[in-house]
Amino acid sequence: MSTLNHLFALPELESIRLVAGKEGMNRLISGVNVMESDSLFDFFKEGELLVTTGINMEKDEQRLMSMVVNVYEHKASGVVLNVGPYIPRIPEQVREFANAHQFPIFDMPWAYRVADFVKITVQFLASAEQNQTRSKHALNELLFHDTPDYAHVYKELDQLGIKTDQLFSIIVCSFDPKKPPSSSIGYVVETTLSRKYRLLLSTHHDHQLIFLVVQIRGSDLPLVSLMQTIRNGYASQLGTSPLSLGRGNEYTLTKVMKSYHEALMVLRLTKRHPNLQIYEYNELGAYRIIMDVQEHRVIEDFCQKYLGALYRYDRLHETDLVHFLRVFLEEDGRTSQIARKEFIHRNTVLYKVKKIEAILGADLCHPFVKTNLQLAFMIEDMIK
Secondary structure (H helix, E strand, O other): OOOOHHHHOOOOHOOOEEEEEEEHOEEEEEEEEEEOOOHHHHHHOOOOEOOOOOOOOOOOHHHHHHHHHHOOOOOOOOEEEEEEOOOOOHHHHHHHHHOOOOOOOOOHHOOHHHHHHHHHHHHHHHHHHHHHHHHHHHHHHHHHOOOOHHHHHHHHHHOOOOOOOEEEEEEEEEEOOOOOOHHHHHHHHHHHHOEEEEEEEEEEEOOOEEOOOOOOOOOOOOOHHHHHHHHHHOEEEEEEEOEEEOOOOOOOOHHHHHHHHHHHHHHHHHHOOOHHOOHHHHHHHHHHHHHOOOOHHHHOOOOOOOOHHHHHHHHHHHOOOOEEEEEEEHHOOOHHHHHHHHHHHHHHHHHHHHHHHHHHHOOOOOOHHHHHHHHHHHHHHOOO
């Protein structure tokens, strides 16, 4: 995603000065629009950068101010004012508005041709889009093909200026499948993550934004704090929509698919246990031990041994004892807490505990029994 920061870093544009709205230089730019009237906003698209000479404004500062406010409300990226005969100076009220709303305003000298600026901007955006497409295809090749064409991927990464002799990891940002992320939300995610990681490749797959990243040396920001920043920074757009982050471990490029599946496992467990606030695979604790068991039949048999009888009883009698047992373990057997959470009387809690103990032939208060049952549920989280 291209921003004003990226565009105005070009040496060809060094004579164009930012005069207000510095805090908004991370705004996305989707295009450029030359507009000489303050009444043609129906033709303006979100994310465009407006350029004007003010030729039709008759040096009227109020009309210029009205145009700036209107393009801001139409979610423009910023405004480039061609200062000269028609805009002798940038009014103070325009600067104040821009600074207050973090809306970039640029001073383009009259000698700088508008046509040249438009040409450079269009070429920059076309090149950025081409690189984004190559980035997407390379990452899709790595993650979604059983036998990736590594020769092709290495060539693409080399052309994108990415060193391949380092360790990479995958970060997945998951959204509500019914509400795909907008480009602005995607940019918030990218900007926040870039405080800790170099985002090398990215792709949008189903309801996920996926990034190939390298951690920035010296950055000790925890991913949980970045996640909170993302939620706070875009709370109004996200609303109640679920948004989750998961990161896998670091691997060489040929093993990066494993990092992707680890990130998906983190997302799965986060969805099951949202209060844990775990966002990295290396924070999964005992879940990692389960994942490393090569013989899956071993863990499946373990789960069946400790929960199988209870599942059979539930199916036969249409009860919910498996669910109740999970809640019992999550609340560490505290009767009042379980009753409150399940909206049942504490006597019902005690009755269900006795019933489960009879079915399993075990004492639910015994630490060894609780550990095995908790482990069985952890295995279930992994294999279902």
